[in-house]
Amino acid sequence: MTSSRLSVNVNAIAMLRNRRDLPWPSVTGLAAIAMDAGAKGITVHPRPDERHIRKTDVFDLAELIESRYANKELCLEGYPTDDFLKLVEDARPDQVLFVPDDPDQTTSDHGWQFDKDTSQLADAIAAAKDWAVTVSLFCDPDPEAPARAVALGAERIEIYTGPYGACYDDPAAAERELGKVVATAEKAQALGLGVNAGHDLTVENIPALLARAPFIREMSIGHGFTADALIHGFAQSVVRFRQAMGEV
Numbered sequence: 202m203t204s205s206r207l208s209v210n211v212n213a214i215a216m217l218r219n220r221r222d223l224p225w226p227s228v229t230g231l232a233a234i235a236m237d238a239g240a241k242g243i244t245v246h247p248r249p250d251e252r253h254i255r256k257t258d259v260f261d262l263a264e265l266i267e268s269r270y271a272n273k274e275l276c277l278e279g280y281p282t283d284d285f286l287k288l289v290e291d292a293r294p295d296q297v298l299f300v301p302d303d304p305d306q307t308t309s310d311h312g313w314q315f316d317k318d319t320s321q322l323a324d325a326i327a328a329a330k331d332w333a334v335t336v337s338l339f340c341d342p343d344p345e346a347p348a349r350a351v352a353l354g355a356e357r358i359e360i361y362t363g364p365y366g367a368c369y370d371d372p373a374a375a376e377r378e379l380g381k382v383v384a385t386a387e388k389a390q391a392l393g394l395g396v397n398a399g400h401d402l403t404v405e406n407i408p409a410l411l412a413r414a415p416f417i418r419e420m421s422i423g424h425g426f427t428a429d430a431l432i433h434g435f436a437q438s439v440v441r442f443r444q445a446m447g448e449v
């Protein structure tokens with residue numbers, strides 16, 4: 202089986218589970234189905250209010266992957282508070298994506314503003330690298346961002362594709378936004394950064410992105426994936442998204 206770019210974000214499964222004091226739908230159960238179907242791994246974003254992914258989910262997923270899916274990866278996303286960094290140190294994911302989210306943000310909707318004080322971020326990056334966790338920074342589609350990420354010691358960036366994803370009904374706007382994403386990806390690649398992409402990606406908008414930036418190495422997809430899976434099922438949606446990525 203060829204390697205994949207697809208990391209399935211299971212935040213939405215946890216949100217559905219949390220509606221009742223019951224263990225289903227199972228976050229680890231759906232994660233296993235996704236990995237059995239060919240996903241490269243799982244991404245979760247345990248927000249401070251635990252609205253969806255809980256700390257216990259993180260350790261359950263880490264245990265699942267370590268015990269049954271040694272060739273798959275766990276990516277943890279979050280703002281680098283001491284509490285989040287303790288979770289990274291204890292859970293030891295394969296990758297951490299540091300995002301500049303406020304605790305009460307509805308969702309992640311912007312990358313790091315590198316002109317502001319980034320000393321806390323630099324310390325967090327150094328700590329994660331000491332724990333042998335690959336460090337990625339959430340960046341706006343801005344060609345100036347990759348050099349700032351390199352200067353802080355990041356190994357990858359994840360380009361925020363939300364503005365591109367929002368243009369599903371406006372081809373001209375989509376082309377404009379796609380151009381910003383591709384320019385940022387090309388700059389990151391030229392600087393030796395690993396290039397990830399995420400937020401509001403779908404089977405419809407992935408092909409055009411990869412046609413222009415085939416070197417993107419990972420796409421973490423949750424909301425659009427879950428919406429697709431409600432129609433097609435989790436395993437078939439992995440196949441559908443991997444087909445959109447040209448992998449199967």
Ligand SMILES: CC(=O)[C@@H](O)[C@H](O)COP(=O)(O)O
Nearest residue numbers: 212246300307308309399400
């Ligand atoms: C960083 C990002 O764009 C998403 O991975 C994030 O996980 C979305 O978080 P919610 O699922 O809480 O909207």
Ligand SMILES: NCC(=O)COP(=O)(O)O
Nearest residue numbers: 399400401421422423424
């Ligand atoms: N980092 C992006 C992610 O994990 C999922 O984003 P979305 O597909 O839920 O918008």
